[in-house]
Amino acid sequence: MRSGFSGGIAQENGTILAIVPDVSVVVPVRDEVESLPLLLEAIASSLAGSELSYEIICVDDGSTDGSAEFLKAQAQIRNDLKAVILRRNYGQTAAMAAGFNYALGKAIVTLDADLQNDPADIPMLLAKLEEGYDLVSGWRQKRQDGAVNRLLPSKIANWLIRRTTSVYIHDYGCSLKAYRAELVADMNLYGELHRFLPALAYIEGARITEMPVRHHARRFGRSKYGLSRTFRVLMDLLTILFMKKFLTRPMHVFGLLGLSSMVAGTVIGIYLTFVKLALHEDIGNRPLLILAVLLLVTGVQLFCFGLLAELLMRTYHESQGRPIYRVREVIAKNVN
Numbered sequence: 396m397r398s399g400f401s402g403g404i405a406q407e408n409g410t411i412l413a414i415v416p417d418v419s420v421v422v423p424v425r426d427e428v429e430s431l432p433l434l435l436e437a438i439a440s441s442l443a444g445s446e447l448s449y450e451i452i453c454v455d456d457g458s459t460d461g462s463a464e465f466l467k468a469q470a471q472i473r474n475d476l477k478a479v480i481l482r483r484n485y486g487q488t489a490a491m492a493a494g495f496n497y498a499l500g501k502a503i504v505t506l507d508a509d510l511q512n513d514p515a516d517i518p519m520l521l522a523k524l525e526e527g528y529d530l531v532s533g534w535r536q537k538r539q540d541g542a543v544n545r546l547l548p549s550k551i552a553n554w555l556i557r558r559t560t561s562v563y564i565h566d567y568g569c570s571l572k573a574y575r576a577e578l579v580a581d582m583n584l585y586g587e588l589h590r591f592l593p594a595l596a597y598i599e600g601a602r603i604t605e606m607p608v609r610h611h612a613r614r615f616g617r618s619k620y621g622l623s624r625t626f627r628v629l630m631d632l633l634t635i636l637f638m639k640k641f642l643t644r645p646m647h648v649f650g651l652l653g654l655s656s657m658v659a660g661t662v663i664g665i666y667l668t669f670v671k672l673a674l675h676e677d678i679g680n681r682p683l684l685i686l687a688v689l690l691l692v693t694g695v696q697l698f699c700f701g702l703l704a705e706l707l708m709r710t711y712h713e714s715q716g717r718p719i720y721r722v723r724e725v726i727a728k729n730v731n
Contacts, residue, residue: 417447418521419500419576420514423490424455427508428462429615431469437514439475445518452477453508454494457484488589495579503574512571513609520573520606529578529601532564532593533571533608552628559636560594564605567593571608590628591635598639645708649701653694660690 420438424431435451442449453476455463466478479493491505502521506512516533523531538549549568557563567590574596581599588595593603641648664687667678678684 414448414499416450416500417502418442418449418517419494419498419503420449420451420517421491421494421498421503421505422451422453422508423487423494423505423570424453424458424462424466424508425484425487425490426458426460426462427615428458428460428465430508430510431462431465434508434510434514435469435473435476437510438517441514441517447518447521449475450477450498450500451475452479452494452497454479454481454490454497456481456487456490486587488584488587491589492584495584498576498579501576503576503579505570505572505574507570510614511611512569513611516571516606516608517573520571520608523604523606524573524575527602528604529575530593530596530603531573532566532603532605533569534564534566534605535569535610536565536607538610556591556594556632559632560591560597560639562593562597562603564593564603566605567591569608569610587628587631588635591631594635594639645704646701649697649704653697653699653701655694656690656697657694660687660694663687663690 420442422434422438427434431453435453438449438451453466455466455478463478463480466476467480470476470478477497479497481490481493494505495503502524504517504520506514506517512533520531520533549566553565553567556567572592578596578599578601582592582595584595596603637648663683667681667684667687670676671678
C-alpha cells in the first residue's frame with residue numbers, strides 16, 4: 396500500500412529543482428568506515444520492499460578513519476546516497492542539524508551508523524507516524540550495552556529527563572526516530588540538544604509516541620560515549636527546562652526573582668531603619684545591612700536581565716517571522 400508520505404517534484408517557474416522523496420534517512424557518521432557498507436545496504440533493503448522513495452543522507456562529522464572518503468566514493472555511484480562532509484568534528488547535534496537541513500523527504504528518520512540500531516525497523520516507525528503522530532521514538536527495551544558505563548547512567552538520565560520535561564518516553568538516547576519534516580523545520584538545534592529532541596518537539600506542540608525497536612551489540616570499533624557526558628546532559632536539561640516554561644515569557648522568571656529579592660531587601664532595610672531611628676542602635680556592623688544591600692542590588696540586576704531577555708525573545712521571534720504558536724491544521728468549508 397502506498398504511504399501517506401507522498402513525495403513529488405519541487406518546481407519553480409516550470410523548472411525542476413529537485414525530486415522530493417517520501418523519506419530521508421539521516422545518519423551522523425564519525426569513524427565508522429567498517430560499518431558503513433553494511434549499513435547502507437541494510438537501509439536500502441529495509442525500504443526496497445515498500446513503495447516509498449527515499450534518500451540516505453550520511454553526514455561525516457570529522458572522521459579520520461576513511462569514512463569521509465568512502466562516503467564520497469559511494470555518493471558518486473549510488474543514486475540514493477547524499478554525502479555531507481563537515482569540515483571538522485562539530486558533534487552529533489551539529490551533524491544531525493546538517494542532515495535535517497539537506498533532507499528533502501516528507502518524513503525524516505534518524506539512526507546511528509554503528510549498526511546497533513536496526514534499519515529493518517524503519518518501515519514500522521513510518522507506519523506508526525502515519526497514524527497521526529509527529530514524532531515516533533525508538534525504545535531499546537533490550538539494550539546490548541555495558542551495565543555500568545552505559546545502562547545505569549542512561550536509566551538515571553532518562554528518569555530525570557522524563558520528570559523534568561513531562562515527556563514520558565523511556566529511551567531519550569535512542570537515535571532511531573521518525574519525524575514529520577514540518578516538525579523538524581520548526582526546531583533549531585544548538586549545543587548538544589540532540590538528546591532532547593522529543594522535549595524540543597513537545598515545546599513545538601508535537602504528538603509524540605514510542606515503539607520498541609531492536610538493538611544489537613556493537614560489531615566494529617568502540618562507543619564514543621561515556622560517563623563524561625553526564626555533566627553536559629545536566630546543563631542541557633536546564634536549558635530545555637527553561638525553554639519549556641519561559642521561552643516566550645522570560646520576564647516571568649527573572650522578574651519574579653528580582654521583585655522577590657527587592658521586596659526582601661526593602662523589608663530588611665525598613666527594619667534596620669526602625670532599629671537605627673527608633674531604638675538608636677548601631678547598624679553599621681550588622682550582617683543584615685550587607686544582606687539588605689545585596690538583595691536590593693541583586694533584585695535590580697535580575698529585573699534588568701528579565702527586560703533584556705524579553706527584548707531578545709521579541710527580536711528572536713520577530714526577526715525570523717517566527718510565531719509564538721504552532722498551527723496543526725486549518726479546516727474551513729470554503730478556502731480559496
